[in-house]
Amino acid sequence: MAGNPERRAVLVDAGIAVLAREGARGLTFRAVDGEAGVPTGTASNYFTGRDDLLRQIDARLHVRLAPDPKVLEALLSERRDRALVTAFMRDLMDRAVRDRTGYLALFEMRLEATRRPELRASFTASVRGDLEQGMEFHRAAGLPGGDETVAVLYLAMLGLLLEHLTLPGVLDGALEGVTVPEGLVDRIVRTVVPEA
Template sequence: MVTNPQRRTTLVDAAIDVLARDGARGLTFRAVDAEAGVPKGTASNYFANRDDLLNQAAARIHLRVAVDPAEGTERDPAALLTQFMHLLLHRISDDRAGWLALLELRLEATRRPELRDTLTKTLRDNLNANVEGRRAGNLPGDDLTTVLLYYAMTGLILEHLTLPGVLDDVDLDALVADFVRRSLPGS
C-alpha cells in the first residue's frame, strides 16, 4: 500500500465526487482515478478494496464541512449558536457533493455491515462532538437541544440539497435562526 497522505486525500475526495454524481454502484477504482486525474491503477495502490475506499470516504466527509469554533464571532451565546448553525448550513451547501455522497453511503450501509459500522461510528462521533462542543463552548441549551438541532439541520439540509424547489420560498437563514430559538429551553 502506498502511503502518500496528500494523494490518498485527493483520491478519497475524488471518490466522494464520484459517489455524489454516479452513486455507490458507479464507484470504481477506475472512476476514482479518472476523477482525480491520476494514472489508471493509482487508487488500487492506495486502497485494499472497494470497501476500504467506501469506509475512508465515510470518515472524510465530515472533515470537509466541519465548522471550527474559532470561526464564531458573536459574543451572545444564543447568537453564537445561531451563527454556528448558519456556518454549517452554508458549508454543507457549498460542498453539495459531500452531502450527496453521504446519502449514498447511508444507503450502501444498509447492504454492507462493515460500512454500516464505520458510518455509524462516524455519525455517532460527530453527534457526540457537537454535544461536547456545545458544552465546552458554554453555548445555551442542553444535550437534548444539541440533538434536536442536529436532526433539524439534517432534515433541512437533506431537503435543500436534494429537492431545493420544496424550500424555494423559505429564507433558510431565518428558518435556522428559528430552529435555534425554538429549541432553547424557555423559548
C-alpha cells in the same frame, strides 16, 4: 499499498466526487482514477477494496466538512445565547452549500451503510461520535439547552440539509414569509433552542 499521502488524498477526494455524482454503485476504482485524472489502476494500488475506499472517504469527509477553527474562535467571542446557536447553524448551512459535493457524498454514505453491515458499524460509530462531540461542544461552550436540544437540532438541520441540497425547490414558499434556507435555520433554532 502505495504510500504517497498526497496522491491518496487526491484519490479519496475523487472518490467523494464520484460518490456524490454517481452514488455507491458508480464508485469504482476505474471511476475514481478517471475523476482524479490518473492512469487506470492507480486507485487499486492505494486501497485494498471498496470497503477500504469507503472507510477513507468517511474519514476524509469528517475532516473536509468540519467547521473552520478560525470561524469557531470568532463565533465563540460572542454572547452565549440563542443568536450564537443560530450563527453556528448558519455556518453549517453555508459550509454545506459551499461543499455540496461533500454533503451529498455523506448522504450517499448513509444509504450505502444500509446495505453494507461492515460499513454500517463503522459509519454509525463515526456519526455517533460527531453527535457526541457536538453535545460536548454545546455543553463546554455554555450554549442554551442541553443534550436533548442538540439532538433535536441535529435532526432538524439534517432534514433541512437533505431537502435543500437534494430538492431545493420543495421548501420554497412552504412557510409564508420564511426564506430558504436562512429563514428556516432561524425558525429551527427559535423553535428548538431555549432562550438563555
